[in-house]
Amino acid sequence: MAGPLDGIRVADFTWVWAGPTNTMQLAHMGAEVIRMETSKRICTLRMLPPWPEGKPDPNSSGYFNQYNQGKRAILLDLSKDEGAAIARRIVEMSDVAVENFAAGVINRLGLGYEDLRKVNDDIIMMSMSGYGATGPDKDFISYGPAQVPMSGLSSLTGYKGWGPMHVGMSYGDPTAGLHAAFAVIAALFYRDRTGKGQYIDMSQWESSMAVIGEAFMHQVMNGAPPERDGSHDPRMAPHNVYRCAGEDRWIAIGCGSDEEFGALCGAIGNAALVDDARFATLAERKANEDALDAAIESWTSEQDPFDAMEKLQAAGVAAYPPLVNQEVMESPQLAARDFWVEHEHPQVGVRRHAGIPWHLSETPLSVKRAAPVMGQDNAYVFGELLGMGSGEIAGLVEREVIR
Amino acid sequence: MMRLVMPDRALEGLTIIEVGTRGAASYGGKLLADLGADVIKVEPPTGDPDRALGPFPGGEVHREKSGTYLYLNTNKLGVTLDIASEKGRDVLGKLAAKADALIHDYPPAEAEAAGLTYDAIRAANPDIVMTSVTPFGQTGPQKDFKANDLTMQGAGGWLWINGQPGEPEMPPLKAFGRQPSYQGGVNGALATMGALYGRSRGGPGQHIDISIQECIAAILELTLPMWSYLKTPVVRWGQRPIHPIDMFQCKDGAWVFVLCIEEHQWERLVELMETPEWATWEVAADRFVRASNWDALRPFMEEWVSQWNADDLYRAAQDKRIPFAPVSTLGNLLDSDHLKERGFFVEVTHPEAGTLEHAGAPYTLSETPWEIRSPAPTLGQHNAEVFGGRLGLSGAEIEALEAEGVV
Numbered sequence: 001m002a003g004p005l006d007g008i009r010v011a012d013f014t015w016v017w018a019g020p021t022n023t024m025q026l027a028h029m030g031a032e033v034i035r036m037e038t039s040k041r042i043c044t045l046r047m048l049p050p051w052p053e054g055k056p057d058p059n060s061s062g063y064f065n066q067y068n069q070g071k072r073a074i075l076l077d078l079s080k081d082e083g084a085a086i087a088r089r090i091v092e093m094s095d096v097a098v099e100n101f102a103a104g105v106i107n108r109l110g111l112g113y114e115d116l117r118k119v120n121d122d123i124i125m126m127s128m129s130g131y132g133a134t135g136p137d138k139d140f141i142s143y144g145p146a147q148v149p150m151s152g153l154s155s156l157t158g159y160k161g162w163g164p165m166h167v168g169m170s171y172g173d174p175t176a177g178l179h180a181a182f183a184v185i186a187a188l189f190y191r192d193r194t195g196k197g198q199y200i201d202m203s204q205w206e207s208s209m210a211v212i213g214e215a216f217m218h219q220v221m222n223g224a225p226p227e228r229d230g231s232h233d234p235r236m237a238p239h240n241v242y243r244c245a246g247e248d249r250w251i252a253i254g255c256g257s258d259e260e261f262g263a264l265c266g267a268i269g270n271a272a273l274v275d276d277a278r279f280a281t282l283a284e285r286k287a288n289e290d291a292l293d294a295a296i297e298s299w300t301s302e303q304d305p306f307d308a309m310e311k312l313q314a315a316g317v318a319a320y321p322p323l324v325n326q327e328v329m330e331s332p333q334l335a336a337r338d339f340w341v342e343h344e345h346p347q348v349g350v351r352r353h354a355g356i357p358w359h360l361s362e363t364p365l366s367v368k369r370a371a372p373v374m375g376q377d378n379a380y381v382f383g384e385l386l387g388m389g390s391g392e393i394a395g396l397v398e399r400e401v402i403r
Numbered sequence: 404m405m406r407l408v409m410p411d412r413a414l415e416g417l418t419i420i421e422v423g424t425r426g427a428a429s430y431g432g433k434l435l436a437d438l439g440a441d442v443i444k445v446e447p448p449t450g451d452p453d454r455a456l457g458p459f460p461g462g463e464v465h466r467e468k469s470g471t472y473l474y475l476n477t478n479k480l481g482v483t484l485d486i487a488s489e490k491g492r493d494v495l496g497k498l499a500a501k502a503d504a505l506i507h508d509y510p511p512a513e514a515e516a517a518g519l520t521y522d523a524i525r526a527a528n529p530d531i532v533m534t535s536v537t538p539f540g541q542t543g544p545q546k547d548f549k550a551n552d553l554t555m556q557g558a559g560g561w562l563w564i565n566g567q568p569g570e571p572e573m574p575p576l577k578a579f580g581r582q583p584s585y586q587g588g589v590n591g592a593l594a595t596m597g598a599l600y601g602r603s604r605g606g607p608g609q610h611i612d613i614s615i616q617e618c619i620a621a622i623l624e625l626t627l628p629m630w631s632y633l634k635t636p637v638v639r640w641g642q643r644p645i646h647p648i649d650m651f652q653c654k655d656g657a658w659v660f661v662l663c664i665e666e667h668q669w670e671r672l673v674e675l676m677e678t679p680e681w682a683t684w685e686v687a688a689d690r691f692v693r694a695s696n697w698d699a700l701r702p703f704m705e706e707w708v709s710q711w712n713a714d715d716l717y718r719a720a721q722d723k724r725i726p727f728a729p730v731s732t733l734g735n736l737l738d739s740d741h742l743k744e745r746g747f748f749v750e751v752t753h754p755e756a757g758t759l760e761h762a763g764a765p766y767t768l769s770e771t772p773w774e775i776r777s778p779a780p781t782l783g784q785h786n787a788e789v790f791g792g793r794l795g796l797s798g799a800e801i802e803a804l805e806a807e808g809v810v
Contacts, residue, residue, distance in 0.1 A: 004601025016664075017624070029597045044664060049644045050625060050632040062628025130726075132767070135741040140721045145648055146728035149660040154650065155732050156579035159567070164658055164730050166650060167578040168565035168640045174622035175589070176765075179434075182593040183766040186413040186438050189600050190771055193416075194409055198770035206747050207765035209736065211585040216748075216762045217470025218458035219733040226458070231553055231577035235456055239553060241562065241574040250574050252557040260549075313548050320554035322562035322575040325630040325637045328620050333558075336543035339617050352631040357617035358594035359540070361521070362609035363601060 003030025003365055008188065011091045012036065012071065013078075013099035013106070015043040017144050017170060018204055019128050020067045021177025023098055026184065027070035028356045028365055031096075034381060035073040036087055037374055039403055046374070052348055058374060060347040065371040069341060069353060073372035074381045075402050082401045084110045089386055092119040095191075096184055100128040103139050113199045122197035124187045128180055132203030142204065147172020151208035156215055158228035165228075175211055176204040237285035238264070238292050241322065242300040244308060251305045253296065253312065253319045260317055261285070267315035268299040343370035378402060412439020413771035417599065420445060420498050421479070422486065422507040422519060424452050426552075426581050427536040427615065429475040430588025431506050431595065436478035437764070437773050443498060443789055444479040445486065448808060450782050451476075460756070466782060467755035473779045474761055477751060481780025482789045483810055487517045491809045495519075496527035497794050503602075504532040504595050508587065511537060512547050521610040530608040532598040536587040540614030550615075555583035559619020564626055566639040569698070575639065586622070587615040645690035646697045647672075650730060651705050657713035658730035661704060666690060671723045676707055753778035786810055 008031040012023045015037075027033040037043055039058075045067065046058035058064075077083040088111065091097050097116055099106045106112050106127065113125045127133055130142020130150075148154050148171050149164065158165040180202050191197055209216070218226050226234070231252070233239040238261070239254040255261045258281070265273040273279055273295055278288040285292050300308055305321035312319035323331065329352055334340065341355040356365050382388045382402070396402040410416060417440040421432035429444075429451070436442040444451075453475060454466040485491040499505055509519055514535065524533050535541060538550035539558070548558075556562040556577055566576040594611045602608060620627065625642050629635045647661045647669075663669040666689060673682045681687060681703040686696040693700060708716065713729060720727035729735065737748060737760065749763040756778075764773035790796045790810065804810040 002601075002606070004597040004604075004606060006601075021622075025593060029601075048625070050628050050635070052632050054633065062632035063625040066625070066628050131741065132745055135745045137721075137741040141724055141726045142728065143662065143664050143726055146660055146662050146726055149650060149658070149730040150728045152731045152733050152736055153579055154658075154660075154730050157565075157576065159573060159576065162567070163652065164650065165565070165567065165576060166640055168561065169622070169624040169626065169642060171578070171582075171622075173624075175586075178586070178589045178593060178622075179765045182434060182589065182596055183438075183768065185593070185596045185600050187768060187771070189596070189603060190410070190413040192600075192603060196770055198768055200769070201767040202765075203745070203767075206742075206745075206763070209747070209762045210765040211582060211589075212580050213474035213762045214456075214458065214471040215580060216733055216737070217474050217759065219737065220760045221458055221460040221470055222462070225733045226579075231574070233553070236551070239551075241553075241557075241577070243574065248571060252554045252562060252575075252577075254551045254553045256551060316549055318549035318551045318554045320548070320550070320557040322557040323560045324563050325560060325623075325626050326634075328560035328623075329627060329630050331558075331616075333539055333543045333545040333616065334620065337540055337614060337617070339614075339620070348632065351628075354617075354621045354623075354627055357590055357614055357621050358597075359612040359614075360594070360598060360609055361611070362607040363598075 003363055005029040005031040008096065009094040010034065011087070011094040011097040013097065013101070013111070014128065015100065016045060017067060017173035018176040019098055019100035020045065021174050022128065022180035022184070023071065024067055024069060025178065025181035026096070028367065033071040034090060034377070035068065035071050035372065036076045036078065037073055038075060038077045039374060040077055057347065062351065065345065065348065065351070066353050068371035070368045071372055072377035072380065073374060074378050075375040077401055077403055078109050078111065080401050082396070082399065086386070086401070087111055088115065088119045090381070091116050091123060093385065094120070095124065095188065097123055097125045098128065102141055103129055103133065122191055122195055124184060124191060124197045124200070126180060126184060126200040126202055128176060128202040128204065130204050132206065133201040144170030144173030144204070147204050147208040150205050151212065152215065153208065153212055156212065156225060156228065159230045160228060162228070172204045172208045176202060176207045179207040179210070232289065237282060237289055238296055240293050242293070242297045244300050244303050244305040246304065249305050249321070251300055251308050251319055251321045253317065255317060263315040264312065264317045267311050267317060268296065270295065270299065341367045343367065345370040346373055410439070411771065413768060414438045414440035417441065418443070418502045420502045420505040422505065422509070425508045426453065426475065426584035427587035427591060428506050428508040429453065430585050431536065431591035432479060433475050433477060434589065434592035435595070437775070439771065442479045444476060444481045444780065445484050445495065445498070446481060446782065448483045448485055448810065473753060473756055473759065476779035477761070477775050478777055479780055480785040480789055481783065482786050483783040485809050486519060488809050490804060490807065492518045494790065494794070494804070494809070496523070499524050499527040499531055501793065502528065502531060504534065504599055506534040506536070506591055506595055508536045510547070511541050530602065532595055532602065532608055532611065534591050534595045534611040534613065536591040536613045536615065538615050540617065541612040552581045552583050553577050555615050555619065558616045559583065560623050560626060561619050564623070564637055564639060564642060568638065568640045583615045583619055586618040587613060590618045644694055646693040647704060649701065649704070651708040653711050653713040653716060654709060655712040659708060659713040659716050660728040660730055661708065662726050662728065663690065664726065668725045672720070672725050675719060675723055675725065679703065679707065749775055751775050751778050755781060
């Protein structure tokens with residue numbers, strides 16, 4: 001049975017990470033996503049590692065290949081009038097157009113919302129930018145890693161008494177991309193009922209703040225943000241990352257109730273902890289958290305992290321080691337759920353990529369194909385979709401419109 | 404599904420039942436409600452645990468004033484129902500019968516015990532889309548593992564990469580808040596919306612099984628390819644193959660985020676720094692080389708940054724189209740002229756909690772604006788409206804359910 005977005009076509013002008021994350025979700029659901037790229041200015045992700053054997057090649061970046069699965073790609077120089085005209089023809093036969101150029105660029109190319117409406121009056125167009133399409137700083141430039149500090153997430157994250165921290169990845173990008181894909185489908189749903197397309201202004205900064213909403217409530221209610229306190233939690237104790245046996249080995253443990261704390265004490269063979277007045281209630285455990293953490297770490301530091309996880313889980317305690325990348329990719333849980341995608345790719349062969357986190361019972365989704373190499377679908381798009389003859393295509397290549 | 408001639412809101416006419424106690428369903432429900440879906444939030448008679456989570460004004464616990472609850476439940480109708488009781492289950496079935504989708508976040512064993520299974524819900528409504536957002540999904544050897552937002556950051560592979568680089572004594576660090584739950588929520592809303600859209604075009608009702616572990620593993624930037632392409636283990640904040648990507652404290656005590664992605668941005672930064680000698684050294688020659696030598700170069704950058712006030716430096720860099728960013732405090736954000744002009748923060752007035760500014764729209768739709776139509780419901784606020792008005796239960800029937808503690 002067809003995927004939910006089967007028959008939907010997406011004109012994909014995006015690059016770097018946020019935009020491609022959005023359009024990959026749409027591809028996961030069955031949409032035909034056509035990436036328009038140019039070798040004149042290669043997508044940032046294609047020029048970032050990892051590449052097999054560390055050899056830079058725009059067609060073999062693992063970073064690009066992870067977030068562009070299931071898409072098609074053509075070469076088209078949008079800065080040429082002829083290229084922009086072809087892009088408008090692609091938009092004419094599309095349902096959705098997504099771009100994340102710097103502010104104003106898409107309009108200068110003759111591919112702004114008003115231009116696209118002229119060729120396709122119910123097009124859904126989304127602009128994804130760091131700051132949004134309006135506001136005094138709309139022309140500022142931004143990338144996903146900057147959204148972590150900009151959104152306030154950095155100032156909230158950190159060890160007690162230390163400075164603000166990044167969160168280790170460009171979290172603003174996937175957060176924006178997932179919210180964006182949801183908004184696109186909502187707009188499609190509306191279009192089908194009313195015949196009306198629309199323009200969606202997506203600010204990465206704003207979607208990044210949407211996922212720390214409770215922190216803003218703290219600030220608004222009490223005039224101050226929640227304090228940085230490592231991996232502690234105001235409503236749970238113990239709640240931390242504890243050292244295990246071995247180099248750089250750890251386990252995350254969190255107890256949500258007195259019962260779970262009792263179960264933890266039993267599992268670590270330290271029943272005396274339960275009776276210790278310093279740890280009798282959540283309030284006491286919070287007040288004596290350093291001593292509590294030390295007592296727990298005296299057990300974990302002798303344990304293999306996975307053994308500790310099994311022992312604690314058997315007792316009903318939430319515990320999991322922080323998995324390093326290899327362990328994620330070899331996780332028995334993820335393997336059992338068939339999470340991984342391993343398509344043959346012309347440049348990198350078969351590599352393992354993260355798949356689709358939603359498992360649909362009646363219309364199961366699958367990644368249709370590996371991420372495209374540059375220009376992979378020129379023949380399909382220019383020939384089959386746009387009906388150009390080989391002479392016409394050769395002329396476009398010669399005039400460097402296709403490049 | 405109700406058909407409307409010209410709805411004002413993108414999702415107007417959709418009815419969603421939300422049964423959640425862990426944040427993920429609440430956030431998914433909020434995303435749907437804020438674009439116009441009719442979301443009926445089903446809480447246990449004691450209330451969603453988020454009502455006890457806070458933050459609270461002055462730290463004083465009050466079930467109608469929890470900031471987490473107030474933020475996550477705008478635009479919803481709120482009812483109370485003990486779904487674990489037989490009569491409660493029956494009422495839930497009646498709600499499901501009139502709904503387009505049901506989204507919940509009960510882990511498999513708890514859902515099974517409460518009768519919150521796809522078989523039961525489908526029996527009430529064969530066309531429904533039912534979405535289960537759980538830590539590890541419905542299948543696999545760890546499906547019943549206990550979990551929370553901290554351990555899920557671990558299981559997804561995120562915790563390992565967060566923390567202070569170069570400090571082997573410091574543990575991996577949790578990112579603030581409930582990010583795995585939020586990711587489960589946005590994935591839940593996205594997949595639910597996809598399936599509903601498919602259904603509106605002739606597709607079937609169905610069950611969607613979402614694993615939060617997978618939601619996290621799917622967004623780790625280049626963490627996983629580092630293994631599948633290079634067999635290289637990642638380290639704390641180690642996925643920075645290019646530099647500068649770093650954070651520094653400025654003269655005024657505020658912090659700034661120093662970032663150059665493209666080489667031409669670095670060239671303009673060197674100009675802004677007035678071409679110091681170190682920036683011309685071989686070890687700073689390009690973004691990859693700078694990354695290999697960042698430990699040696701970092702002190703020079705730190706020294707230069709420390710001569711600036713943070714906001715001045717941020718704006719000076721942006722003037723030269725270098726993508727520096729502020730390390731914002733929440734106070735900075737609430738005061739931001741840019742966000743004010745865009746109307747990002749919105750005032751929401753709640754009958755008990757008063758008027759509070761909320762983080763607002765993650766996207767701006769030209770025809771069907773995101774909007775707050777009503778604040779989070781008080782506990783059981785819409786029992787009469789939903790059980791009476793929508794399900795047609797009589798006053799006596801509702802009273803009987805109340806007397807038995809079902810409602």
